[in-house]
Amino acid sequence: QVLFPGKIVTKSSDILSSYDYVIVGGGTSGLVVANRLSEDLQTTVLIIEAGGFDEQEDFITIPILSTANVPILGSGAKGTKYDWNMTGVPQAELQNRSIPTPAGKIIGGGTVLNGMVYNRGSKEDYNRWEELGNPGWNFDALLPYFKRAETFTPPSAEVAEWDIEYVPEYHGEHGRVQSSFPRFVWPSSRAYINSMRELNVPILKDSMGGDDAGAFWFLLSLDPKNETRSTSQNFYTPSRPNLHLLANNQVSRVMFQSGSLNVAAIGVEFSTGKGDKMNQVSAVKEVILAAGALHTPQILQLSGIGDTNHLSYLGIETVVDLPGVGANYQDHPLLVTVQSVDISINTGNFSNATWNAEMRSLYDEKREGPYTTAAGNFFAFLPLSLFTNSTSTFISQASAQSPAQYLPPNTSSSIISGYAAQHAILTRDLSSQSLANQEFIFGDTVIIPSLQTPFSRGTVLINSTSPFDFPVINPRYLSNPLDVAVLVAGFKYARTIRATSALQEIGVQETYPGMTVQTDEQIEDFIRDGLNTENHHGCTAAMLPRHLGGVVDSELRVYGVQGLRVIDASIMPMLPAAHLQATVYGIAEKVSATHPPRF
Numbered sequence: 001q002v003l004f005p006g007k008i009v010t011k012s013s014d015i016l017s018s019y020d021y022v023i024v025g026g027g028t029s030g031l032v033v034a035n036r037l038s039e040d041l042q043t044t045v046l047i048i049e050a051g052g053f054d055e056q057e058d059f060i061t062i063p064i065l066s067t068a069n070v071p072i073l074g075s076g077a078k079g080t081k082y083d084w085n086m087t088g089v090p091q092a093e094l095q096n097r098s099i100p101t102p103a104g105k106i107i108g109g110g111t112v113l114n115g116m117v118y119n120r121g122s123k124e125d126y127n128r129w130e131e132l133g134n135p136g137w138n139f140d141a142l143l144p145y146f147k148r149a150e151t152f153t154p155p156s157a158e159v160a161e162w163d164i165e166y167v168p169e170y171h172g173e174h175g176r177v178q179s180s181f182p183r184f185v186w187p188s189s190r191a192y193i194n195s196m197r198e199l200n201v202p203i204l205k206d207s208m209g210g211d212d213a214g215a216f217w218f219l220l221s222l223d224p225k226n227e228t229r230s231t232s233q234n235f236y237t238p239s240r241p242n243l244h245l246l247a248n249n250q251v252s253r254v255m256f257q258s259g260s261l262n263v264a265a266i267g268v269e270f271s272t273g274k275g276d277k278m279n280q281v282s283a284v285k286e287v288i289l290a291a292g293a294l295h296t297p298q299i300l301q302l303s304g305i306g307d308t309n310h311l312s313y314l315g316i317e318t319v320v321d322l323p324g325v326g327a328n329y330q331d332h333p334l335l336v337t338v339q340s341v342d343i344s345i346n347t348g349n350f351s352n353a354t355w356n357a358e359m360r361s362l363y364d365e366k367r368e369g370p371y372t373t374a375a376g377n378f379f380a381f382l383p384l385s386l387f388t389n390s391t392s393t394f395i396s397q398a399s400a401q402s403p404a405q406y407l408p409p410n411t412s413s414s415i416i417s418g419y420a421a422q423h424a425i426l427t428r429d430l431s432s433q434s435l436a437n438q439e440f441i442f443g444d445t446v447i448i449p450s451l452q453t454p455f456s457r458g459t460v461l462i463n464s465t466s467p468f469d470f471p472v473i474n475p476r477y478l479s480n481p482l483d484v485a486v487l488v489a490g491f492k493y494a495r496t497i498r499a500t501s502a503l504q505e506i507g508v509q510e511t512y513p514g515m516t517v518q519t520d521e522q523i524e525d526f527i528r529d530g531l532n533t534e535n536h537h538g539c540t541a542a543m544l545p546r547h548l549g550g551v552v553d554s555e556l557r558v559y560g561v562q563g564l565r566v567i568d569a570s571i572m573p574m575l576p577a578a579h580l581q582a583t584v585y586g587i588a589e590k591v592s593a594t595h596p597p598r599f
């Protein structure tokens with residue numbers, strides 16, 4: 001039975017008055033779940049997305065331009081109309097600096113803006129989720145869904161000399177997101193591999209099977225057919241008769257019906273912008289929030305789901321008192337350190353117009369050369385004990401902490417309990433040999449330590465009842481002093497890497513901050529001046545038991561409401577030590593498949 005012709009709907013007047021499922025956000029997770037739900041042609045699905053389609057601009061499709069790793073080649077889609085262009089509030093621990101928080105406002109969401117790194121965390125990263133009270137959320141249970149999202153392509157002949165290895169069983173063959181190695185490797189990778197060997201860091205054959213503690217070649221979300229970005233747009237099938245996509249419309253709130261026993265989500269309100277007509281659409285089965293970790297908590301709070309004290313201060317009537325909404329924010333902060341290098345082919349060459357034009361032609365004509373890649377190909381995810389001798393000091397410091405002290409004032413008791421549970425795990429895992437504490441990103445002119453298991457927790461809270469005002473994003477970077485302390489150790493290790501004979505052979509010399517920065521205090525000051533972000537916003541509607549500040553249960557249903565689920569990066573209780581997209585794809589595939597009759 002064909003219910004209606006499948007199409008991208010451009011006017012709200014053209015949609016049906018009701019669908020089985022209404023999905024808020026056509027980004028990474030939303031398009032995956034829409035795909036799975038609409039496989040059943042009897043099930044009607046509407047996606048409402050605030051952004052529109054891109055026009056396949058070079059700054060979106062071409063890896064070296066779109067990953068924005070080389071400043072002289074631009075910023076990719078960041079800062080364009082495809083970005084929400086939000087900024088966090090001034091950070092007390094970062095000399096009051098405000099850090100921009102890019103997030104995709106486009107069909108495809110973060111997968112259109114991101115750095116294209118495609119990797120997974122270690123087993124322990126995901127097993128922690130189960131340990132925190134979420135049955136069925138461990139690495140082994142997730143692996144089939146990680147694979148389901150992915151089509152992996154082995155390295156091409158152009159990079160054969162690099163002997164990039166892989167384990168086929170760790171990868172998917174039929175998913176809609178492409179993962180592959182680019183057709184070009186930056187020559188400095190050889191020096192980095194040798195530096196890791198010199199420092200006794202394990203070189204991993206393939207990090208995707210639950211062991212990412214070491215150094216390895218990383219995959220990109222890259223389509224090997226034409227060496228262009230692969231996004232979650234691939235999960236959208238416009239020909240499906242039962243799937244509608246309404247672009248350029250922003251959902252302002254979820255609508256509820258109050259029964260005698262429970263509250264049920266029955267639809268959403270949306271409009272094309274501030275002052276425009278507000279429309280409504282009904283969801284017969286469920287409303288599914290996939291608006292990302294910065295907007296999902298905003299929509300929940302605008303809908304009356306959040307901390308009662310906060311909501312009543314804004315004059316919003318509480319539907320469900322869930323203090324965890326917008327709490328528990330986590331991110332991976334990073335620190336760029338810069339160096340000069342003496343190697344003939346390096347990313348600095350892009351400033352030579354002739355070389356740049358030649359490389360661009362090589363890409364345009366043959367889909368080869370450095371335009372196929374990001375600014376690096378090889379990096380490391382390292383447990384603390386692999387890069388510092390101070391592990392036991394850090395464990396003592398963590399053990400001596402009273403966790404509540406590092407949360408915002410007036411934090412509710414359930415969130416304090418949830419953070420205490422996470423804090424105990426974080427403290428224990430400081431001594432783990434298999435769970436990364438920091439990532440070290442290697443480029444010709446940079447080594448970038450990035451903290452993967454932060455102790456700090458931030459917030460995303462509305463301070464206005466208008467859906468068109470941005471939520472207040474307060475990452476609270478370094479609010480737990482342990483994060484500064486381990487970053488100091490990471491900074492020192494970047495210098496240890498630079499001092500290896502492998503990097504000395506290619507003339508690597510630190511230029512920023514430079515060797516005048518020596519003492520721990522000076523390094524700490526540099527960190528506070530320079531800390532930035534990997535843009536891995538997560539954990540703001542956490543999957544945790546309700547008494548631990550949870551917002552969703554282990555089937556991703558919002559507590560206290562029928563027919564409302566969250567499926568995006570907000571649900572992670574703790575960030576994995578990995579770039580997030582592969583994990584988000586896996587979560588969305590898992591929730592689509594494991595709750596009969598799908599949901």
Ligand SMILES: Cc1cc2nc3c(=O)[nH]c(=O)nc-3n(C[C@H](O)[C@H](O)[C@H](O)COP(=O)(O)OP(=O)(O)OC[C@H]3O[C@@H](n4cnc5c(N)ncnc54)[C@H](O)[C@@H]3O)c2cc1C
Nearest residue numbers: 025027028029050109110115116117251568569579580581
């Ligand atoms: C600049 C940047 C670089 C990154 N680099 C990497 C990387 O190299 N590798 C990696 O693995 N990960 C990376 N990430 C992270 C990764 O891309 C994200 O974690 C992931 O895409 C998030 O998926 P999501 O489904 O949670 O949200 P999103 O993909 O952000 O989707 C949310 C969607 O909801 C829409 N939306 C929001 N509010 C509303 C509303 N009210 N009404 C309607 N629609 C709404 C948004 O417009 C968006 O399209 C990066 C992210 C950014 C921003």
